[in-house]
Structure formats: structure tokens, C-alpha cells
Amino acid sequence: MPEKRKLGRGVAIVGAGMSKFGMFADKDSKDLFAEAFKELLSSVDKGFDPERIEAMWIGNFSNDFFVHQSHWGPIISDLLGMAPIASTRTEGACAASTLAFRDGVMSIASGLYDVVLVGGVEEMSKCTTVEVTEGLALATSPYEGAAAFTFPGVFGALATAYFDKYGASREALMNVTIKSHNNAPLNPKAQFNQTIAEIMQAKIKRAEEKGRPVPSWSDEKDALRDSRFNPPVAWPMCLYDCCPISDGASCMLLVAEDMAGEFTDKPVYLAGMGQGSGRGLHAAPSLTSFEANKQAAAEAYGMSGLEPKDIQFSEVHDCFSIAELIHTEDLGFFGPGEAFEAVADGATKLDGPMPINTSGGLKCKGHPVGATGVSQLIEVWKQLRGDAGKRQIPGRDLHVGGAQNLGGTGGTCTFTILERR
Amino acid sequence: MEERPLSDISYYKFIDEEKLMGSECKKCEELYVPPRHFCIKCHGSDMEWHQMEGNGKLAAFTCIFIGPPFMVQQGFDRKNPYCTGVVELEEGPRVVARIEGVDAGDPESIKVGTPLEVEFLHRGEGDEEVVSLAFRPTAS
Ligand SMILES: [Zn+2]
Numbered sequence: 091m092p093e094k095r096k097l098g099r100g101v102a103i104v105g106a107g108m109s110k111f112g113m114f115a116d117k118d119s120k121d122l123f124a125e126a127f128k129e130l131l132s133s134v135d136k137g138f139d140p141e142r143i144e145a146m147w148i149g150n151f152s153n154d155f156f157v158h159q160s161h162w163g164p165i166i167s168d169l170l171g172m173a174p175i176a177s178t179r180t181e182g183a184c185a186a187s188t189l190a191f192r193d194g195v196m197s198i199a200s201g202l203y204d205v206v207l208v209g210g211v212e213e214m215s216k217c218t219t220v221e222v223t224e225g226l227a228l229a230t231s232p233y234e235g236a237a238a239f240t241f242p243g244v245f246g247a248l249a250t251a252y253f254d255k256y257g258a259s260r261e262a263l264m265n266v267t268i269k270s271h272n273n274a275p276l277n278p279k280a281q282f283n284q285t286i287a288e289i290m291q292a293k294i295k296r297a298e299e300k301g302r303p304v305p306s307w308s309d310e311k312d313a314l315r316d317s318r319f320n321p322p323v324a325w326p327m328c329l330y331d332c333c334p335i336s337d338g339a340s341c342m343l344l345v346a347e348d349m350a351g352e353f354t355d356k357p358v359y360l361a362g363m364g365q366g367s368g369r370g371l372h373a374a375p376s377l378t379s380f381e382a383n384k385q386a387a388a389e390a391y392g393m394s395g396l397e398p399k400d401i402q403f404s405e406v407h408d409c410f411s412i413a414e415l416i417h418t419e420d421l422g423f424f425g426p427g428e429a430f431e432a433v434a435d436g437a438t439k440l441d442g443p444m445p446i447n448t449s450g451g452l453k454c455k456g457h458p459v460g461a462t463g464v465s466q467l468i469e470v471w472k473q474l475r476g477d478a479g480k481r482q483i484p485g486r487d488l489h490v491g492g493a494q495n496l497g498g499t500g501g502t503c504t505f506t507i508l509e510r511r
Numbered sequence: 512m513e514e515r516p517l518s519d520i521s522y523y524k525f526i527d528e529e530k531l532m533g534s535e536c537k538k539c540e541e542l543y544v545p546p547r548h549f550c551i552k553c554h555g556s557d558m559e560w561h562q563m564e565g566n567g568k569l570a571a572f573t574c575i576f577i578g579p580p581f582m583v584q585q586g587f588d589r590k591n592p593y594c595t596g597v598v599e600l601e602e603g604p605r606v607v608a609r610i611e612g613v614d615a616g617d618p619e620s621i622k623v624g625t626p627l628e629v630e631f632l633h634r635g636e637g638d639e640e641v642v643s644l645a646f647r648p649t650a651s
Binding site: 219220223224227232233234235236237238239240242243244246247248249250251253254321322323324325326327370371372373377 | 519543570572573574577578581582595597605606608609618623643644
């Protein structure tokens with residue numbers, strides 16, 4: 091366990107915004123970020139002059155590859171009318187914008203700045219699926235590419251190791267998917283807004299209308315077992331285990347803790363944060379855990395003085411269903427090998443004792459990779475302020491929530507704890 | 512035993528010659544495949560080549576139905592999936608490699624723990640020839 095790492099001064103979140111996530115042929119990265127920033131402007135309770143922003147960090151994984159444009163820091167500062175203030179792009183694969191958040195926090199904690207903007211953007215849907223797969227594979231370990239692993243393939247392999255070690259099966263993954271899809275219709279920003287049951291009914295109706303053979307699924311899992319409904323991608327990862335290709339942007343306004351009252355009477359504070367790095371599959375100490383998670387969690391718990399039992403709910407990086415199980419074990423919410431049974435028992439549902447991915451998760455909210463980390467923090471911010479609308483966790487006095495973000499195949503992991511005092 | 516520099520480039524050249532090579536830390540004898548410049552265990556930087564026997568067992572696997580472009584070109588697709596995995600070598604280290612001799616279309620038939628032996632896959636000819644690392648169930 092690392093020593094407690096304390097910030098030089100505290101940091102508060104006083105505003106945030108995100109675009110709708112989805113596939114948008116008629117919006118580019120600038121349009122998406124503008125949508126997110128407009129929402130941020132109206133989210134600051136006491137109003138806010140953008141002139142006060144002193145520096146910004148923008149997470150982006152691979153717009154270089156996806157839309158052949160790099161160097162997104164100044165493009166976004168210019169878009170917002172903020173040039174010539176410092177604007178830096180951060181890259182940590184799918185954890186890019188949590189790294190932007192961390193840099194913003196450290197700049198305030200050090201005393202360098204008082205008010206900073208952090209966020210992220212990614213524009214993926216203008217590529218073909220094969221191109222996106224190729225682009226994302228740039229974030230795997232080099233040896234995995236040579237062995238013909240794909241991104242979902244790496245997670246598929248982790249799933250077989252998990253199944254073998256703990257006696258789980260694809261049923262466990264289906265429970266994660268069904269739970270995420272139950273939260274998604276409650277999130278107006280989510281890319282998908284149907285439950286699995288609703289998708290089944292829609293497919294049955296379409297088959298009836300077109301006079302095709304009508305599927306006779308008995309329940310959601312029966313449909314998910316049907317390879318026509320849920321074809322394998324990288325077994326045991328099937329279509330409904332995988333997050334979609336998405337476009338989107340997210341941003342957040344961070345200020346020095348002692349200034350928060352100028353912006354809002356409902357600030358949310360950073361309690362702890364951590365970041366770790368990992369190795370390729372072949373060198374990982376465990377095939378059922380991410381060592382980078384353990385490092386990130388130890389740092390975040392150390393900084394906050396909190397323990398896993400203190401975290402009341404969390405967003406975790408469910409790029410693939412198996413990842414949600416592994417993360418909730420690595421963060422200590424459940425013991426090793428216990429997450430799959432906890433999910434089966436409903437522990438992670440919106441009204442369960444440990445709600446996970448109330449936003450619908452990457453699976454349903456969408457995963458514009460560079461925007462994902464800050465969008466997870468926005469979900470925690472909203473829940474803690476009681477602003478999560480229909481998906482507000484019911485009947486709980488929320489004070490502490492977590493957000494875990496993963497880059498690549500576990501090469502970068504972060505864990506961030508936010509609190510309302 | 513070998514004078515080639517410890518590097519990924521050398522590692523893949525050895526595979527072209529049907530040799531699975533790792534590095535051994537001269538200080539603590541820890542083995543690494545592919546080779547490393549620095550020992551993770553003792554942080555030593557004095558390494559030498561070590562040839563692996565090529566026996567191990569399956570630690571994790573996936574059957575890929577949507578592959579990268581270079582596999583699609585070789586005819587792998589939804590109807591013709593392939594298996595790739597993580598192999599734990601008898602000497603201790605793990606490697607990632609293609610898994611041959613299993614039915615990738617029936618993933619439930621493939622079992623973690625299956626004993627495996629190394630195989631080198633050749634495709635293309637002459638200067639175009641590519642050799643890749645693979646394993647297959649040990650002939651019993
Ligand atoms: Zn050593």
C-alpha cells in the first residue's frame with residue numbers, strides 16, 4: 091500500500107457538461123465539444139464567466155487515426171474562444187480524459203492555477219468497424235497484435251481465465267449486460283435507450299411484420315444465448331458484451347476548494363485519486379485482475395482515507411462485460427471471484443446495495459474513448475448532487491462515489507473518489 | 512549462448528528460425544519471454560538469451576470471429592474463426608500465441624489447462640514468408 095499522497099490544496103467540481111453520446115454523421119469533434127461546453131456553462135449554479143478559465147486539458151485517444159487530425163488542445167481552446175491560454179491534449183487510450191482531469195487537479199493543487207477546464211472528445215463513427223477495430227488495437231500490447239488478438243479478444247481471454255478460476259460462465263456476463271440495459275433508458279445522454287426485453291420485443295414485432303420466422307425466446311438470457319440475436323465477436327465476448335462505437339465530448343470545471351462557494355452552494359469535492367500502469371497479457375501477474383487497478387485504488391483510498399465499504403456507488407469501465415466484474419473486485423467492492431454472484435443477486439442494480447454504472451455504463455451510454463473518463467466523473471457528480479433525474483439512486487443519502495477508468499487492455503487504470511460534504 | 516542483441520527484433524528473427532527464445536537474468540535467474548532489457552524482479556540489467564523448450568498449458572483463450580485485416584486476408588471470418596490465447600510455459604513465463612489444432616467454431620470444446628506444444632506457422636513464400644508462434648495440443 092503506497093503512503094498517503096495528499097494534495098497541496100483541495101479541488102472542487104463546480105460545473106460539468108456532456109454532449110449526447112452516439113453516432114453522428116452530421117457532427118464533428120468541435121460540434122460535440124461545443125455541445126458539452128454549452129451545458130457546462132448553464133450548469134454552474136451561480137453563473138460563471140469563461141474568462142476565468144486559466145488553462146485546459148483535453149483528453150483524446152486517436153482522432154489522429156479516426157479523423158486524421160491531431161493536436162486537439164489548441165483546436166478546442168480556439169473553439170471556445172479561450173486561446174491563448176494553455177491547452178494540452180492528454181492521451182492514455184480510453185483513460186485519456188481522466189488523465190486530463192488529473193492534470194487539472196494537480197495544477198490547482200500545486201497553486202499554479204485556480205480555475206481550469208478539463209474534458210475529452212472522440213469522433214469514431216466516421217470510420218468503418220474494421221478501421222475502428224484497427225485503431226483501437228493500437229492501444230493493445232505489441233505482442234498481442236502479433237498473436238492476432240483483437241481488443242475484444244484480450245477481454246475474451248480474461249473471461250475464460252475468470253470462468254476457469256471461479257466456476258463462472260457466460261450467464262454471469264449476461265447479468266451484467268441486462269443490468270446495464272435496464273439503466274440506459276433512464277439516461278437521456280445514452281447511445282442506447284432500450285432494455286434487452288424491449289430489444290427482443292422489437293425484433294419479434296419486426297419478424298411478424300415481415301412474415302419471417304418469429305423467434306421464441308423465453309426470456310432475456312434465452313435471447314442472449316441465441317447467436318442470431320447475440321453473435322460471437324471474440325468468444326466468450328459476444329455482441330452484447332461489447333460497448334459500441336461512439337462520438338461524444340465531456341467537460342468539467344475545476345476550482346480551488348476555497349473558491350467553490352463563488353460558483354455553487356452544492357460543490358462536489360475530490361476525495362482521492364490514483365493511477366496505475368500495467369503490462370501485456372503475457373506478463374500480467376494475474377489473468378483475473380488488473381494490476382494497474384490495484385495501484386490506482388491503493389492511491390485513491392490512501393489519499394482519501396476511505397475504504398471500499400465507504401464507496402456507495404461507482405462507475406466502472408465496462409468496455410466489455412467481463413471488465414465490470416474484474417474492476418468491482420479489484421476496487422474491493424466484492425471479494426475475488428465474488429462479483430459474478432453479487433451481480434446475479436442484484437447487488438449492482440440501481441436500487442441494489444452497490445449500484446454500478448447507473449449511467450448505463452460504456453455498454454449503453456456509449457464509449458467515445460477520449461470523452462469517457464470525464465463522463466464517468468459527471469455521472470458521479472450528478473448522483474452526489476441529486477441531479478441524476480430518473481436514474482437517481484433511490485432512497486439513499488449519497489456522500490461518496492467512485493469512477494474507475496481503464497485505458498487499452500489495462501495498460502492505464504485510474505480510480506477517482508468524489509464526495510459531497 | 513547467442514550474440515544477437517536482446518530485443519523484440521531478435522526475438523521475432525528467432526521465431527523465423529523456429530526458436531522460442533527468452534532472456535534470463537544473470538543475477539536472479541528469472542526468465543522472460545519475450546526478452547526484457549531489465550529484470551522486473553531484481554531490476555538487474557545483465558541478461559542473456561535462454562531457449563525455451565516449447566511445452567506448456569493453455570492459461571486463457573479466445574475464439575475470434577471478427578479478426579484484424581491481416582487475418583481476414585487469410586480467410587478467417589465469422590464462418591471460419593480462429594483461436595488465440597495465453598500459454599503458460601513449463602519454465603514459468605507466459606506467452607501469447609495462436610492456438611492451432613482446436614475447434615475454434617466450438618469454443619466450449621476448448622479447455623483451460625490443456626497441455627500444449629510449440630508449433631511454428633509458415634505462410635507466404637520467399638521474402639514474403641512470415642513465421643508466427645503457435646501452440647497445439649500435445650500429441651499423446
Ligand atoms: Zn533478476
